[in-house]
Amino acid sequence: MIGKLKGLVDAFGDDHVLIDVNGVCYEAHCSAKTLAALPRVGEAAVVFIEMLVREDMIRLYGFSSETEKAWFNLLMTVQGVGARVALAILSALTPSELSSSIALQDKAMVGRASGVGPKLAVRIVTELKGKVPAIGAIDAGTLGLQAALGEGVAASNVTDAVSALTNLGYSSAQASAAVARVVGREGDDTATEKLIRLGLRELSS
Numbered sequence: 001m002i003g004k005l006k007g008l009v010d011a012f013g014d015d016h017v018l019i020d021v022n023g024v025c026y027e028a029h030c031s032a033k034t035l036a037a038l039p040r041v042g043e044a045a046v047v048f049i050e051m052l053v054r055e056d057m058i059r060l061y062g063f064s065s066e067t068e069k070a071w072f073n074l075l076m077t078v079q080g081v082g083a084r085v086a087l088a089i090l091s092a093l094t095p096s097e098l099s100s101s102i103a104l105q106d107k108a109m110v111g112r113a114s115g116v117g118p119k120l121a122v123r124i125v126t127e128l129k130g131k132v133p134a135i136g137a138i139d140a141g142t143l144g145l146q147a148a149l150g151e152g153v154a155a156s157n158v159t160d161a162v163s164a165l166t167n168l169g170y171s172s173a174q175a176s177a178a179v180a181r182v183v184g185r186e187g188d189d190t191a192t193e194k195l196i197r198l199g200l201r202e203l204s205s
Contacts, residue, residue, distance in 0.1 A: 002026075002049045002060065009038060009045050015087070017046055018061060028062030029083075037063035037064045050134060052083060061087070067095045070133035080120050089124075095133075096099050100173030102128045105150040115156040145180040161195035170203060174195065179204035 005028065005060075007021035016029045017038055028047055031178040033073055038045050047062040048069045061083060063069040075086040092113040093101065101126055111121035129150075145154065149162060149172075156180055165175035180198040183190065186198065 004060060005045075005047045005049055005062070007043050007045065009043055011041060012038075017047070019062075021047060023078075025177055028060045029087065030062045030064075031087045033094065034062060034068065034090075035185040047161050055177070059083075063090075063179075065095070067133060071095050071098055074126070074128060074131060074133055078124050080123065084164060085113070085115050085120075088115050096171050097171075099132050100176065101125060103131065103150050104172050104176060106172055109171070110171075145176060145183060157190065157192040157195060158183065158188065160192045161199055164192075164196045165199050165203070168200075174203060175199065 001065045005021055005026055007019045007026075010018040010020040010025050012018075012035065013027075015035075016027050017035060018027055020024045030047075034047075034179060038047075047163045048063070048066055050063070050069055050072060052059050052061065061072060063072065070084050071090060074082075075081050075089055076083065081089075089098065089110065093109065095110070100106070105125045107118070107121040107125050110116060110124050111118060116124070145158065149159060154162075161179050162172065162175045165178065166172050169176075179195055181202050182195055182198040186194070190198075
């Protein structure tokens with residue numbers, strides 16, 4: 001099994017990269033975000049690999065981090081999500097945004113990905129609830145608050161502050177993460193107005 005490639009970027013395709021490892025080029029299919037994060041042709045790169053083996057095919061999938069790789073495998077546990085759809089989701093959302101979407105049960109955010117219809121989006125946020133990878137790119141305090149929001153059990157001052165920030169144009173993931181950081185510093189009994197003011201400061205920093 002191949003778990004990671006270290007080599008030089010040889011070429012890019014629409015949905016893949018060629019990594020030259022000591023003269024042998026490996027083709028790794030990647031999300032748009034991973035492709036954008038890779039260095040230019042001829043420069044050194046490290047790509048985390050998931051190798052899928054089927055009767056008629058062996059294909060490598062490449063990721064910029066172990067977190068993205070973990071999400072790829074987790075997404076494919078959902079019925080109707082294959083490698084292509086999993087990569088499409090990871091092209092549309094960062095691991096942190098995906099963690100937030102699951103915690104908040106935000107099917108609309110997941111539905112932004114190409115090939116993910118309303119029914120599949122609902123299935124993804126429902127089946128993956130509480131299954132964020134252990135190496136997820138979001139801290140436990142933020143995830144806990146977002147889960148409380150998604151389940152409708154967060155305190156009113158917190159929900160009101162998050163609602164106010166989303167009404168100002170921030171995504172639910174951004175707003176809840178900012179409020180969570182404020183709550184972590186100031187306490188969960190902080191007045192709504194203060195949560196909004198400090199949350200805006202977090203978002204603008």
